[in-house]
Every structure is written in structure tokens, then in C-alpha cells.
Amino acid sequence: MRANVVKRLLLALLVAPTLASAAGAALHLDRAPDVQGDKAALQNGARLFVNYCLNCHGASFVRYNRMTELGxxxxxxxxxxxxxxxKVxxxxxxxxxxxxxKQWFGAAPPDLSLVARARASGDGSGADWLYTYLRSFYRDPQRPTGWNNTIFPNVGMPHALWQLQGEQVLDHESNHLQLATPGELSTTDYDKQVADLVGFLVWAGEPAAGFRRTLGYGVLAFLLVLFAVSYALKKEFWKDVKKN
Structure with missing residues (x-):
């Protein structure tokens, strides 16, 4: 009996990665531009978040004064x-x-402090998911909000940025989105705005990431110098030993 249970557990562990891979194979994510080194882009992302997202979604793990780190x-x-x-x-x-x-939407919209980290998966980074998601809304009269999303089917959130992007429709035969009504921005400019917003959400998930990265490079540089000095001392020490 116990042996059968062990066999089943081992089989489940072997099959689980295959099933997970198969389940995520159909999800295609676009690569999000990396703007973490661009303070102007992150400042613009903060502006977009405050104006379009903070009405419903908070980022309560981030204090306003942390944005001094963005310049x-x-x-x-x-x-x-x-x-x-x-207060700042x-x-x-x-x-x-x-x-x-909860009364308005049926459920409270989630806090977005860690959304970029939470959405990371084998299909791509959390930034890739958010970047694709915010560009994949389309009109759907069957939904209560009038909107749906290709990578988040039956999403409860309306398209907060529709005035900037315009209105897309889904071609069900090809499963491709088409821009039916242009928005205030061109497709290229809208994608840039989304990249900045996603960049801010990535930063909000770990504001100290830039400092840690810089500190890590400094530590590696110190270790390389220490190795060079230690190797030179070792050669000098063993030179005298060999002579004796």
C-alpha cells in the first residue's frame, strides 16, 4: 500500500512539469522594454499610474517619498x-x-505593489505579462464592463487606458486584434506609454533593486581586486619557499 502511494507521488512529480509546460504553451507574451535605467521613463510611469490606476488600485508597499529615488x-x-x-x-x-x-465591482481590485513579481512565470517575466496584458484589451459587448482581454479571458477590469489606445476588436477567425477606433496616441506611442507604466510597476515591486545591483557589481569588483592581490602575495611567498 505504502509502495503504491510512493509510486504515485513520484509519477505526479515527473508529470507535473510536463503538464505545466503544456498548459502555458498557448500563452504568447511580448517582450517588455527594459526602462529601469531611464529615470524619465519611470517618472512618466509614475504619472500614468497615479492618473489611470490609483483610482482603483493601490501600491501600498511604496511610500510617495520613495519616488525621490527616481529623480x-x-x-x-x-x-x-x-x-x-x-504627507509625502x-x-x-x-x-x-x-x-x-466590493459593492461597486463585486471584489476589491488588488494592490499592485508586487504585481510584476507575482505575474512572473515560465512564459516570461512579470513585466512581459503586464506589457502584453495592457495592450490586449478589446471590445466585448458580452462582458459587464464592455471589455475583454486575450491573455486574461473574461477579465473583470475595464480598459483604463482605452482613450489613449483606442478601441480594438477581436477577429475570432484569426484570433488577432484589430484597431477599430484610433485613440489619442499612435500604436507606437501607446506602446511606449505602457512600457513606462510597466517599468514603474517593476520598480515599485522592488525599489532597492537598482542599489542591490550596483552593490553587487561593487562587491564583485572588490573580490577580483582581492583575488589579484592574494595571488600576487602567494607568488611572492612561494618564491622564497622554493629558493630555500
Whole structure:
């Protein structure tokens, strides 16, 4: 009996990766541009988040004053980005109460502080998922909000950026999206705005990532110098030993 249980567990462990791979094979994600080194892009992403996302979604793990790391002053943050708080040290919480959101939407929209990290999978990074998702909305009169999404079928969220992108429709025969009504931006400009917004969400998930990366390079450089000095000392020491 026990041997059969062990065999089944081993079989499940062997088959699980195959099933997971097969389940995700149909999901195609576009590669998100990496803007982590571009402070102007991250500042623009913060502006987009505050104006289009913070009405429903918070980023409560990030305090407003952390955005000074993006090159903004506290005065700029207060004047242009703080609509849901009184002090610059407060978290980026959503203005609406969760009880009201549950009544309006059926469920409170999730906090987006860690969404880029949470969406990472074998199909691509969390940035790739978000970048594709925000460009994959289309009109669907069957949905309560009037919107659907090709990589998140039957999504409950409406297309918050539709005025910028325009309205897409899904060609069910080819399963491709087509722009039916142009928005305020061209496709190229809209993709750039989405890349900046996604870049900000990636940064929000780990604001210290840039510092840790820089620190890591510094540590590696120190170790290389230490290795060179240690090797030189070793050669000098063994030179005298060999002579004796």
C-alpha cells in the first residue's frame, strides 16, 4: 500500500512539469522594454499610474517619498502625484474604501505593489505579462464592463487606458486584434506609454533593486581586486619557499 502511494507521488512529480509546460504553451507574451535605467521613463510611469490606476488600485508597499529615488523632489511629488495622501511619507493607497469597491465591482481590485513579481512565470517575466496584458484589451459587448482581454479571458477590469489606445476588436477567425477606433496616441506611442507604466510597476515591486545591483557589481569588483592581490602575495611567498 505504502509502495503504491510512493509510486504515485513520484509519477505526479515527473508529470507535473510536463503538464505545466503544456498548459502555458498557448500563452504568447511580448517582450517588455527594459526602462529601469531611464529615470524619465519611470517618472512618466509614475504619472500614468497615479492618473489611470490609483483610482482603483493601490501600491501600498511604496511610500510617495520613495519616488525621490527616481529623480523627483518631494515638492514635485506633492504637487503632481499626491492625490490620495496628505504627507509625502504615506503609502500609495487607493482613495476608495475597500467596502465601497466590493459593492461597486463585486471584489476589491488588488494592490499592485508586487504585481510584476507575482505575474512572473515560465512564459516570461512579470513585466512581459503586464506589457502584453495592457495592450490586449478589446471590445466585448458580452462582458459587464464592455471589455475583454486575450491573455486574461473574461477579465473583470475595464480598459483604463482605452482613450489613449483606442478601441480594438477581436477577429475570432484569426484570433488577432484589430484597431477599430484610433485613440489619442499612435500604436507606437501607446506602446511606449505602457512600457513606462510597466517599468514603474517593476520598480515599485522592488525599489532597492537598482542599489542591490550596483552593490553587487561593487562587491564583485572588490573580490577580483582581492583575488589579484592574494595571488600576487602567494607568488611572492612561494618564491622564497622554493629558493630555500
Amino acid at each position: 523627483l523632489t518631494e515638492e514635485q511629488i506633492r504637487d503632481n502625484l499626491m492625490f490620495t495622501a496628505d 511619507g504615506e503609502p500609495m493607497r487607493v482613495a476608495a474604501r475597500s467596502t465601497d469597491q
